[in-house]
Amino acid sequence: MKHNVTALRRTQRSVTNRIARACGATIADRPDQLKESDVGTKCGLFEITKIGDEYYSFITNCKDSKTSTIVLRGVSKDVMNEVERNLDDAMAIVKNILLDPAVCPGGGATEMSLGAKLAEKAKTIPGIEQYPYHAVSIAMEVIPRTLLQNCGANIVRTLTNLRAKHAKPGKDSSTWGVDGETGNIVDMNEFGIWEPAIVKRQTVKTAIESACLMLRIDDVLSGMGGKKEPTVSHGPQDFEG
Numbered sequence: 640m641k642h643n644v645t646a647l648r649r650t651q652r653s654v655t656n657r658i659a660r661a662c663g664a665t666i667a668d669r670p671d672q673l674k675e676s677d678v679g680t681k682c683g684l685f686e687i688t689k690i691g692d693e694y695y696s697f698i699t700n701c702k703d704s705k706t707s708t709i710v711l712r713g714v715s716k717d718v719m720n721e722v723e724r725n726l727d728d729a730m731a732i733v734k735n736i737l738l739d740p741a742v743c744p745g746g747g748a749t750e751m752s753l754g755a756k757l758a759e760k761a762k763t764i765p766g767i768e769q770y771p772y773h774a775v776s777i778a779m780e781v782i783p784r785t786l787l788q789n790c791g792a793n794i795v796r797t798l799t800n801l802r803a804k805h806a807k808p809g810k811d812s813s814t815w816g817v818d819g820e821t822g823n824i825v826d827m828n829e830f831g832i833w834e835p836a837i838v839k840r841q842t843v844k845t846a847i848e849s850a851c852l853m854l855r856i857d858d859v860l861s862g863m864g865g866k867k868e869p870t871v872s873h874g875p876q877d878f879e880g
Contacts (some may be wrong), residue, residue: 662680690710732838745832748816755805801824816830
């Protein structure tokens with residue numbers, strides 16, 4: 640500060656790393672360890688701007704910058720928390736798309752298609768072994784049912800029409816889902832609602848694993864409750880007073 644050099648104090652380690660990546664600098668723990676090669680020279684503009692009641696330092700116009708910052712503003716703390724959660728979800732979706740570009744139709748279309756295929760598979764399996772397929776096919780309808788419930792649509796009638804859409808043969812029948820705002824049945828190819836396939840696969844795996852865990856716990860508790868120690872009766876006894 641005495642030599643007209645801006646100093647930032649009490650910065651978090653993660654923030655310091657990002658500043659170094661933006662400026663092309665090398666982090667040193669002590670001033671006497673600094674070298675001329677450690678100084679970052681890729682920063683184009685450094686400025687301090689007041690936003691609301693706080694002052695913020697901006698490092699912009701950096702050459703070959705490997706980091707960036709998104710500034711969120713809101714009228715209240717609750718709004719800020721909601722905006723931050725939505726941004727985290729959006730960034731996670733982009734990350735998943737980059738890792739696995741495969742997508743599947745949204746609006747409950749994927750769940751209804753899986754449920755229809757499982758119901759058809761259950762009909763070909765004899766005995767009680769078909770019950771898990773039938774149970775999972777019914778559970779898959781929770782997603783479109785929840786969408787219809789949130790928008791106030793007729794759940795029974797719309798689900799029946801949606802089942803009829805997915806029961807028709809053909810590849811195009813598997814992309815019909817629910818419009819979450821109006822409750823109408825729409826083709827997701829034209830409506831433009833898609834979800835990452837990697838998230839959908841993980842959701843189905845987690846749901847099935849959770850159901851299996853619940854069944855195991857139920858079997859253990861049922862087995863423990865069924866084991867009772869037999870009562871031993873010694874018959875009537877005579878006592879001398």
